[in-house]
Amino acid sequence: TTSAQANPSYACNNSPDLCNRSYANVTHLGAHDSPFIRDQSTGDSLSGNQHLNTTLQLQSGVRLLTAQVHRYDNALSLCHTSCDLFNAGTLSTWLTEIKRWIEHNPYEVVTVLLVNSDNAAAKDLHAEFGRANITGYAYTPPSAGTALSVWPSLNNMISNGTRLVTFVTNLDSSAQAVAPYLLDEFTYIFENPYEVSSLTNFTCSPDRPSSVRSQTSAAIESGRLPLMNHILYDVQSLLGASIPDIDNITTTNAPSKVVGSLGAAADDCKKEYGKNPTFVLVDFFDQGPAIETVDRMNGITAVGRINTAQAAEKAKISQTNSAKGKQRGYGVVGLVFGLSTALMIGWS
Ligand SMILES: *[C@@H]1O[C@H](CO)[C@@H](O)[C@H](O)[C@H]1NC(C)=O
Ligand SMILES: *[C@@H]1O[C@H](CO)[C@@H](O)[C@H](O)[C@H]1NC(C)=O
Ligand SMILES: *[C@@H]1O[C@H](CO)[C@@H](O)[C@H](O)[C@H]1NC(C)=O
Ligand SMILES: *[C@@H]1O[C@H](CO)[C@@H](O)[C@H](O)[C@H]1NC(C)=O
Ligand SMILES: *[C@@H]1O[C@H](CO)[C@@H](O)[C@H](O)[C@H]1NC(C)=O
Ligand SMILES: *[C@@H]1O[C@H](CO)[C@@H](O)[C@H](O)[C@H]1NC(C)=O
Ligand SMILES: *[C@@H]1O[C@H](CO)[C@@H](O)[C@H](O)[C@H]1NC(C)=O
DSSP, X not given: OHHHHHSOSSOBTXXXXXXXXXXXXXXXXXXXXXXXXXXXXXXXXXXXXXXXXXXXXXXXXXXXXXXXXXXXXXXEEEESSOTTTOEXXXXXXXXXXXHHHHHHOTTXXXXXXXXXXXXXXXXXXXXXXXXXXXXXXXXXXXXXXXXXXXXXXXXXXXXXXXXXXXXXXXXXXXXXXXXXTEEEHHHHEEEOOOOBOSTTOOOOSOOBSGGGTTOHHXXXXXXXXXXXXXXXXXXXTTTTOXXXXXXXXXXXXXXXXXXXXXXXXXXXXXXXXXXXXXXXXXXXTTTTTHHHHHHHHHTOOOOSOOOHHHHHHHTTOOHHHXXXXXXXXXXXXXXXXXXXXXXXXXXO
């Protein structure tokens, strides 16, 4: 019944208050480059954007996972810039990890955003989703190919069992026929700029798609969901290499209102858009902690998630180490990673 929906006995995305709220009107915390981990297993790779793996991200309240997909060895792999540099395994293996979590958490709605770096065909992406046996959870909008004026509530998606929303860049038009749950990102979403390298340079102004660039009202009126990038790159570090600026991460992800903080930027964007951003995308989500700003936007006190100290404990990383990173101990391997990352093109 309606009243049961409005006051459920369970939490949706970590709060009963979110169950009856439209998917579009929930702010979802995003882990930028979710599978690219900077920890011992990757030699603290400078190409890593997160300290904690995808499962720990989800357990900690992250609900948007982004990744780059590349063609490699007749498969689709998750690679940072190049598969020779950083290969986090196949798309289907990662989707299997996500599926396992979704299966065990029946009241959670998760969003995946794939940067389709090598323009993989919809049928090839679909095959990877099939291998992960995750398509049964995929949400398909009633009318494909246009921004939705009204998104369903989390509860609607949960009761239908369609709790995975998937956006893809560079999606070919066959998707609507072969895999209608694969949604062209910029039909449904607009983003502010992502290449920011100064704490004073964050802006909420739409950047992509170009049809709404610098036109906030047009972007909002188009029905696209606002995705707020809040990522700081360190361009000075190595010959202009774009690597995450981990030195300033405690400021970048801070809930406080200091210049360059997530808390301040989220308020700015809310004001500019006339509503909360639907997605907030950060590096090293455990720092800040970024989720504090997202909970504030949603107006909730979360239940059923682990906090960042518990997540760090599970991953056996010291929070102090994770805050400082290992970025000063480059060594030869780090230097090669850093220099190669300088070749980074497109969305990272
Ligand atoms: C929330 O529930 C109320 C009734 O309790 C209903 O009128 C409203 O449409 C619901 N909102 C959403 C987003 O489902
Ligand atoms: C695929 O996943 C569904 C649940 O979504 C499950 O019922 C089914 O057994 C799975 N199939 C295989 C082959 O694992
Ligand atoms: C749920 O499933 C029904 C029946 O297939 C469909 O009419 C409805 O649009 C679905 N709702 C959502 C939110 O997907
Ligand atoms: C900050 O933005 C200004 C104005 O767009 C630009 O001129 C400047 O180069 C940017 N600074 C950095 C460090 O990117
Ligand atoms: C990042 O922090 C360092 C050290 O505190 C500082 O020198 C640098 O200017 C900061 N970078 C930005 C982009 O603010
Ligand atoms: C959207 O969510 C906010 C809380 O973050 C709430 O105050 C507002 O009423 C919601 N708007 C709609 C249209 O549901
Ligand atoms: C995620 O990290 C935790 C802590 O290091 C580890 O126990 C777990 O096996 C990892 N999960 C996956 C799927 O890699």
